Amino acid sequence: QVIAEATGNSFFVNSLNLMRPYIDVAMNLHRDLWVLDSAGTVNTGEHQHTQIYQAIAEGRAAGASRAMRLHIDEARRELFGNLGEPWPPRDTNPGRN
Numbered sequence: 001q002v003i004a005e006a007t008g009n010s011f012f013v014n015s016l017n018l019m020r021p022y023i024d025v026a027m028n029l030h031r032d033l034w035v036l037d038s039a040g041t042v043n044t045g046e047h048q049h050t051q052i053y054q055a056i057a058e059g060r061a062a063g064a065s066r067a068m069r070l071h072i073d074e075a076r077r078e079l080f081g082n083l084g085e086p087w088p089p090r091d092t093n094p095g096r097n
Contacts (some may be wrong), residue, residue, distance in 0.1 A: 003056070003068075030079055044074070 004016045016023075048071040055064035 004053075026075075026079055028060075030075060045071075048074070 001015065004013045007013075048067065051067040052064055052071060055061075055067050
């Protein structure tokens with residue numbers, strides 16, 4: 001929430017507030033899963049949060065954006081597997097044909 005408010009983008013803040021109940025459910029589910037697999041999952045999440053924080057603190061907007069995207073994508077993948085992936089899958093190497 002603090003990061004969203006720091007953007008100064010009211011659309012982003014309002015969107016996040018509307019999604020808050022769904023985000024909370026996902027975060028609670030993820031937290032409950034940590035109890036089952038606390039070794040790697042918690043450490044990964046803490047490391048990702050540190051990377052996001054450091055990028056923001058150092059004024060590296062692009063780095064913070066990349067770190068946040070990675071964090072969200074990995075959390076989504078952990079919770080939902082491939083359910084949230086675009087279909088058809090994105091071409092990860094668009095230069096090949």
